[in-house]
Amino acid sequence: MASGGDDEQVRNKQVILKDFVSGFPKESDMYVSTNGTIKLKVPEGSNGVVVKNLYLSCDPYMRNLMKKPITENDDMESIDNLKPGLPIIGFGVAKVLDSGHPSFKKGDLVWGNTKWEEYSLITNSQFLFKIQHTNVPLSYYTGILGMPGLTAYVGFYEICSPKRGENVFISAASGAVGCYVVGSAGSKEKVDLLKNKFKFDEAFNYKEESDLDATLKRYFPEGIDIYFENVGGKMLDAVLLNMRAHGRIAGCGMISQYNLDKPEGVHNLMHLIYKRVRMEGFVVTDYFHLYPKFLEFILPHIAEGKIVYVEDIAEGLESGPSALIGLFSGLNVGKQVVLVARE
Amino acid sequence: MASGGDDEQVRNKQVILKDFVSGFPKESDMYVSTNGTIKLKVPEGSNGVVVKNLYLSCDPYMRNLMKKPITENDDMESIDNLKPGLPIIGFGVAKVLDSGHPSFKKGDLVWGNTKWEEYSLITNSQFLFKIQHTNVPLSYYTGILGMPGLTAYVGFYEICSPKRGENVFISAASGAVGCYVVGSAGSKEKVDLLKNKFKFDEAFNYKEESDLDATLKRYFPEGIDIYFENVGGKMLDAVLLNMRAHGRIAGCGMISQYNLDKPEGVHNLMHLIYKRVRMEGFVVTDYFHLYPKFLEFILPHIAEGKIVYVEDIAEGLESGPSALIGLFSGLNVGKQVVLVARE
Numbered sequence: 001m002a003s004g005g006d007d008e009q010v011r012n013k014q015v016i017l018k019d020f021v022s023g024f025p026k027e028s029d030m031y032v033s034t035n036g037t038i039k040l041k042v043p044e045g046s047n048g049v050v051v052k053n054l055y056l057s058c059d060p061y062m063r064n065l066m067k068k069p070i071t072e073n074d075d076m077e078s079i080d081n082l083k084p085g086l087p088i089i090g091f092g093v094a095k096v097l098d099s100g101h102p103s104f105k106k107g108d109l110v111w112g113n114t115k116w117e118e119y120s121l122i123t124n125s126q127f128l129f130k131i132q133h134t135n136v137p138l139s140y141y142t143g144i145l146g147m148p149g150l151t152a153y154v155g156f157y158e159i160c161s162p163k164r165g166e167n168v169f170i171s172a173a174s175g176a177v178g179c180y181v182v183g184s185a186g187s188k189e190k191v192d193l194l195k196n197k198f199k200f201d202e203a204f205n206y207k208e209e210s211d212l213d214a215t216l217k218r219y220f221p222e223g224i225d226i227y228f229e230n231v232g233g234k235m236l237d238a239v240l241l242n243m244r245a246h247g248r249i250a251g252c253g254m255i256s257q258y259n260l261d262k263p264e265g266v267h268n269l270m271h272l273i274y275k276r277v278r279m280e281g282f283v284v285t286d287y288f289h290l291y292p293k294f295l296e297f298i299l300p301h302i303a304e305g306k307i308v309y310v311e312d313i314a315e316g317l318e319s320g321p322s323a324l325i326g327l328f329s330g331l332n333v334g335k336q337v338v339l340v341a342r343e
Numbered sequence: 344m345a346s347g348g349d350d351e352q353v354r355n356k357q358v359i360l361k362d363f364v365s366g367f368p369k370e371s372d373m374y375v376s377t378n379g380t381i382k383l384k385v386p387e388g389s390n391g392v393v394v395k396n397l398y399l400s401c402d403p404y405m406r407n408l409m410k411k412p413i414t415e416n417d418d419m420e421s422i423d424n425l426k427p428g429l430p431i432i433g434f435g436v437a438k439v440l441d442s443g444h445p446s447f448k449k450g451d452l453v454w455g456n457t458k459w460e461e462y463s464l465i466t467n468s469q470f471l472f473k474i475q476h477t478n479v480p481l482s483y484y485t486g487i488l489g490m491p492g493l494t495a496y497v498g499f500y501e502i503c504s505p506k507r508g509e510n511v512f513i514s515a516a517s518g519a520v521g522c523y524v525v526g527s528a529g530s531k532e533k534v535d536l537l538k539n540k541f542k543f544d545e546a547f548n549y550k551e552e553s554d555l556d557a558t559l560k561r562y563f564p565e566g567i568d569i570y571f572e573n574v575g576g577k578m579l580d581a582v583l584l585n586m587r588a589h590g591r592i593a594g595c596g597m598i599s600q601y602n603l604d605k606p607e608g609v610h611n612l613m614h615l616i617y618k619r620v621r622m623e624g625f626v627v628t629d630y631f632h633l634y635p636k637f638l639e640f641i642l643p644h645i646a647e648g649k650i651v652y653v654e655d656i657a658e659g660l661e662s663g664p665s666a667l668i669g670l671f672s673g674l675n676v677g678k679q680v681v682l683v684a685r686e
Binding site for chain 2: 064232236251252253254257262263264265266267268269270271272273274275276277278279280281282283286
């Protein structure tokens with residue numbers, strides 16, 4: 001490892017969690033600090049990695065990590081809760097400046113768990129992956145080629161095992177393949193995007209529907225075979241009424257519930273029994289071993305221009321808090337990314 | 344087929360559903376009619392079976408079939424809803440008096456779908472099975488050797504795939520094998536039965552617990568791997584808080600909800616995601632092909648006296664309404680059966 005001039009501390013701007021969040025998160029729950037400094041060199045004997053952060057990913061699950069853990073059981077097992085006074089933790093794309101880890105070397109581009117700051121010392125590289133394919137925009141590794149892409153792949157192919165001709169419903173919609181696919185979203189602009197750009201068979205604005213049960217019956221007269229659950233609450237209740245026998249629900253997230261002190265009650269669970277439905281929660285970190293298989297699947301589609309992908313990029317670490325908060329009122333159109341630095 | 348003297352009509356006492364039921368069912372929602380008559384002979388050309396009913400089974404799912412269907416989707420697919428003015432439909436044990444069906448002949452003992460009356464003409468024999476083993480009490484075919492026994496077997500072995508050493512919780516408890524098993528029930532008598540007679544590792548009276556979450560944490564400090572769901576509502580909410588990573592929930596029924604106009608809300612479904620839990624509803628009628636395999640498994644255990652089984656037998660068709668209603672206040676201790684006639 002190099003030594004010498006790297007030993008000096010440099011400024012490290014950070015986005016810090018001010019306090020645990022309850023209710024709807026506000027920009028003021030976070031603040032940007034310019035007090036931090038960091039050595040751009042891993043400590044002697046550490047197998048950590050020092051990176052320069054390039055892109056940070058805004059993802060709904062992050063809201064859950066901002067609340068005060070109620071019980072030990074309330075933690076997600078593989079991802080740490082955030083702590084007041086410390087920077088936000090999330091997925092991102094970064095460049096390695098120094099490494100004590102055999103899998104990474106100076107100059108490597110990586111994606112995975114990092115922090116909301118200019119530079120990070122990553123000591124747990126369980127969720128850090130070297131980027132092998134750079135003929136796509138690097139920011140894609142916060143979305144379609146990163147955790148959210150793998151999540152969609154796992155939820156759809158591993159959890160739900162779709163069969164040709166089945167009817168698929170995706171709330172807070174992303175993309176899918178080969179079946180009749182309906183998506184829901186929260187604005188006319190997004191619904192247009194789903195229908196015209198992403199080529200969903202149908203899409204609707206859930207905010208304009210007063211009776212979600214009737215809405216789903218309109219789009220799925222035969223019932224829903226596969227539901228990709230991103231929303232929870234009232235949407236899940238309406239979906240349960242419309243599931244078809246032997247349907248599958250991939251439980252990926254419940255964004256409608258994250259800002260509530262007490263989650264809404266779901267009333268129609270008996271339909272899991274009537275319709276013999278399998279509802280399975282999953283956390284993508286259990287499936288990172290499938291990442292090479294996923295890349296093999298998705299990269300040719302991107303190369304052939306067959307994938308439509310939309311990003312919403314906020315410029316500068318300072319824009320992080322508003323970009324993250326915007327997710328929960330649906331301000332983003334497409335994958336919300338924060339650009340920290342160009343390579 | 345025999346003909347001649349069988350042609351005359353005989354009296355056929357029946358338990359009739361008076362009207363669709365809402366809220367808690369009452370004995371007066373049914374009545375016993377002695378007006379019915381029946382020919383003890385199948386109609387010419389029919390592949391039906393005429394049986395003399397011996398034992399009738401009281402099962403919680405029957406409550407669901409007594410309510411007015413709200414939408415087509417509200418029906419269970421494989422079992423007909425009950426209709427006012429017609430006899431109650433359920434599982435039972437019977438003796439064949441006449442048969443137009445190649446699988447059944449006069450004198451056969453059968454179990455399966457029949458009606459709450461002295462004699463029945465069964466025209467749909469999809470769920471009618473010839474009893475091959477008669478060295479056990481015939482009433483067992485309403486319980487441990489019938490639909491409820493197969494339900495427990497399928498829910499446990501097919502849906503939950505138990506592994507040695509796992510922690511199992513059974514609400515409205517029945518029996519299980521090889522793991523640490525805790526049951527809940529609604530009286531001291533039943534809890535004693537679970538612990539002392541059925542040899543559960545632990546059991547508790549849920550009516551005496553003010554904080555089910557704390558109760559479950561006490562019995563499952565490491566969390567629950569397998570939950571056999573018979574109850575729903577608050578119990579399910581508490582279980583969700585206590586599931587262990589990669590746990591399985593077999594959704595068999597939700598007896599706490601059947602008498603409510605609107606089912607209670609379940610609030611903790613996010614824990615399906617946090618803990619990667621698979622919750623799968625099933626209906627035993629989908630699994631009758633496993634019945635021979637189940638018998639092969641269970642009969643030797645019964646022969647060796649290894650199975651503890653408790654029945655609560657009400658005498659006479661007239662006692663049917665009170666026996667059935669008693670299920671919902673937990674009056675029965677063990678499997679509730681109605682004895683219509685000795686063979």
